[in-house]
Amino acid sequence: MSDNHYDVIIIGTGAGGGTIAYHLAPSGKRILILERGDYVPREKANWDPQVVNVDAHYSTKESWLDKDGKELHPHTNYYVGGNTKFYGAALFRLRKEDFGELRHHGGISPAWPVSYDDLEPYYTQAENLYQVHGNRGEDPTEPPANTPYPWPAVSHEPRIQQLSDDFARSGLKPFHVPVGIMLDEKNPHKSRCIRCNTCDGFACLVGAKSDSQVVCVDEAIRHSNVTLLTNSLVKRLDTDVSGREVKSVVVERNGVVESYSADVVVVSCGAINSAALLLRSANDKHPRGLANSSDVVGRHYMGHTNSVMMAISKCPNPTIFQKTLGVNDFYFGSKDFEYPMGHISFVGKLDAITLKAGAPAIAPNFTLELMAKHSLDFWLTSEDLPDPSNRVTIGRDGKIVLTYTPNNLEAHERLKSKLKQAMKQTNCTMHGHECHQGLFGRNLYVGQRIPLAGVAHQNGTIRFGHDPKTSVLDPNCKAHDLDNLYVVDGSFFPSSAAVNPALTIMANALRVGDHLMKRLGVSSKDYEQTLRQDRELAVSR
Numbered sequence: 451m452s453d454n455h456y457d458v459i460i461i462g463t464g465a466g467g468g469t470i471a472y473h474l475a476p477s478g479k480r481i482l483i484l485e486r487g488d489y490v491p492r493e494k495a496n497w498d499p500q501v502v503n504v505d506a507h508y509s510t511k512e513s514w515l516d517k518d519g520k521e522l523h524p525h526t527n528y529y530v531g532g533n534t535k536f537y538g539a540a541l542f543r544l545r546k547e548d549f550g551e552l553r554h555h556g557g558i559s560p561a562w563p564v565s566y567d568d569l570e571p572y573y574t575q576a577e578n579l580y581q582v583h584g585n586r587g588e589d590p591t592e593p594p595a596n597t598p599y600p601w602p603a604v605s606h607e608p609r610i611q612q613l614s615d616d617f618a619r620s621g622l623k624p625f626h627v628p629v630g631i632m633l634d635e636k637n638p639h640k641s642r643c644i645r646c647n648t649c650d651g652f653a654c655l656v657g658a659k660s661d662s663q664v665v666c667v668d669e670a671i672r673h674s675n676v677t678l679l680t681n682s683l684v685k686r687l688d689t690d691v692s693g694r695e696v697k698s699v700v701v702e703r704n705g706v707v708e709s710y711s712a713d714v715v716v717v718s719c720g721a722i723n724s725a726a727l728l729l730r731s732a733n734d735k736h737p738r739g740l741a742n743s744s745d746v747v748g749r750h751y752m753g754h755t756n757s758v759m760m761a762i763s764k765c766p767n768p769t770i771f772q773k774t775l776g777v778n779d780f781y782f783g784s785k786d787f788e789y790p791m792g793h794i795s796f797v798g799k800l801d802a803i804t805l806k807a808g809a810p811a812i813a814p815n816f817t818l819e820l821m822a823k824h825s826l827d828f829w830l831t832s833e834d835l836p837d838p839s840n841r842v843t844i845g846r847d848g849k850i851v852l853t854y855t856p857n858n859l860e861a862h863e864r865l866k867s868k869l870k871q872a873m874k875q876t877n878c879t880m881h882g883h884e885c886h887q888g889l890f891g892r893n894l895y896v897g898q899r900i901p902l903a904g905v906a907h908q909n910g911t912i913r914f915g916h917d918p919k920t921s922v923l924d925p926n927c928k929a930h931d932l933d934n935l936y937v938v939d940g941s942f943f944p945s946s947a948a949v950n951p952a953l954t955i956m957a958n959a960l961r962v963g964d965h966l967m968k969r970l971g972v973s974s975k976d977y978e979q980t981l982r983q984d985r986e987l988a989v990s991r
């Protein structure tokens with residue numbers, strides 16, 4: 451066997467790729483991880499809102515096209531750890547019902563080929579691995595879980611606690627958002643996380659966010675059987691003459707083209723780039739793109755309908771870590787609207803510098819400062835439905851083309867109204883009854899739907915299912931059309947649900963990892979022994 455042949459090649463190191471690499475590492479199998487990016491440089495600028503949010507210093511400079519051929523600068527990041535380096539680490543399980551068919555105002559959200567119960571043990575493993583902090587039993591839509599969260603929930607700061615109390619008094623069931631940050635509130639002097647105001651959207655300078663580089667990739671490459679090559683852009687996957695096996699993975703590494711092969715190839719480039727990679731790998735046996743006999747590759751792109759809604763209330767909001775409160779009372783509908791609406795939570799606390807990036811030029815700085823001091827910065831998520839016309843294709847010049855028409859928008863409008871109504875009903879006990887009223891006028895909201903370039907929650911482009919005519923992957927996430935090709939990033943989702951996607955991608959990667967260990971004949975006794983040694987080593991470090 452050549453030196454360039456491995457048991458497993460994993461392409462991409464985000465939520466899917468990083469997690470499966472971690473899971474397979476103790477198997478002793480020869481594993482090659484290929485990542486197009488480098489490590490996020492550790493520098494003070496990691497936490498600088500001007501550099502991160504205004505200059506978009508860490509985002510890719512790549513440009514894509516929208517359906518009208520207009521340039522699109524995607525808000526996405528190519529680094530070891532993928533987008534988890536920058537995520538807000540809100541780590542939710544999908545609801546049990548999300549795995550079945552659900553009727554929405556805008557149409558049908560289809561069933562998954564696996565059930566919640568199939569994924570439940572892997573959700574538990576993923577929550578332990580990513581050190582999720584949460585309180586079970588608070589969220590009224592929470593699916594059943596066999597164990598508590600590994601860490602207690604991150605506490606609300608006073609302004610958020612007050613809002614939570616107000617919501618509860620008005621009959622809602624606010625809950626603590628489950629988050630993957632390494633905060634130890636009982637032992638602050640030992641806590642790796644310092645609870646700062648630059649978490650959501652920023653890389654963690656002190657390595658205290660549970661991202662897939664810190665938690666998974668760094669651990670995986672401690673094993674001598676695992677090799678990570680950074681700055682290694684996978685350009686295409688070539689098959690053998692039968693078309694049933696990926697025979698070589700063609701990589702451009704530091705400007706040089708190299709080729710690698712493996713018994714099993716796991717693609718995990720993110721839903722948009724994975725679809726692009728398969729489409730670019732078309733050959734005689736796969737004329738419409740690799741694994742694309744169904745013509746489904748790239749279709750059903752989903753990314754959630756998301757809005758940031760700032761409630762600029764009279765009451766100031768000096769919160770540092772704001773992403774602690776969620777409301778799911780409207781997730782499946784309400785008395786006056788029988789369809790699912792979605793999920794309400796928070797983004798990281800917005801500041802004047804970040805606001806300036808999206809503000810009209812006439813807004814004076816002092817207004818932005820005042821707005822930032824008083825705003826509650828809500829994050830609203832509604833499910834978008836899989837539409838085959840919403841898709842990733844490759845333009846004539848090789849660029850990614852993202853064609854997307856939003857759908858199910860009524861649900862999102864209703865969710866916004868519900869939040870406004872909930873804010874009206876609340877009465878602040880700390881500052882008086884006018885607390886949640888607008889600072890500049892009654893109930894002033896500043897809101898913005900996230901544009902197409904905001905591809906943070908991308909999913910759905912390489913869906914899994916039982917039927918090779920309507921799905922690309924089988925329920926184990928193996929391509930129907932090939933024997934050794936798997937996909938484990940967010941592209942396997944048949945529906946997008948309305949909570950953040952990363953924990954489901956991680957849990958599924960662990961599930962597929964178990965399947966691959968069986969396929970590769972890994973002895974569970976040897977695997978367990980290596981795991982034990984790993985744990986002992988970790989304690990001694």
Ligand SMILES: Cc1cc2nc3c(=O)[nH]c(=O)nc-3n(C[C@H](O)[C@H](O)[C@H](O)COP(=O)(O)OP(=O)(O)OC[C@H]3O[C@@H](n4cnc5c(N)ncnc54)[C@H](O)[C@@H]3O)c2cc1C
Pocket residue numbers: 461462463464465466467484485486487525526527528529530531532533534536537538539540541542650651652682683684685718719720721723724727906907908938939940941950951952953955
């Ligand atoms: C600002 C921000 C905040 C977010 N907050 C949350 C949150 O709070 N909760 C949540 O659940 N989700 C959140 N998300 C979304 C979450 O980060 C993603 O759902 C998740 O990272 C997707 O995992 P993935 O494995 O599908 O892809 P990614 O994490 O994007 O990983 C893909 C990897 O593949 C690499 N790659 C791409 N193409 C190639 C190629 N051709 N060759 C080699 N390597 C390649 C990329 O560099 C990257 O490392 C957020 C995202 C962003 C951007």
Ligand code: SF4
Pocket residue numbers: 631632642643644645646647648649650652653654655656657658659660771
């Ligand atoms: S809040 Fe904690 S995990 Fe997040 S960036 Fe700050 S120190 Fe890192």
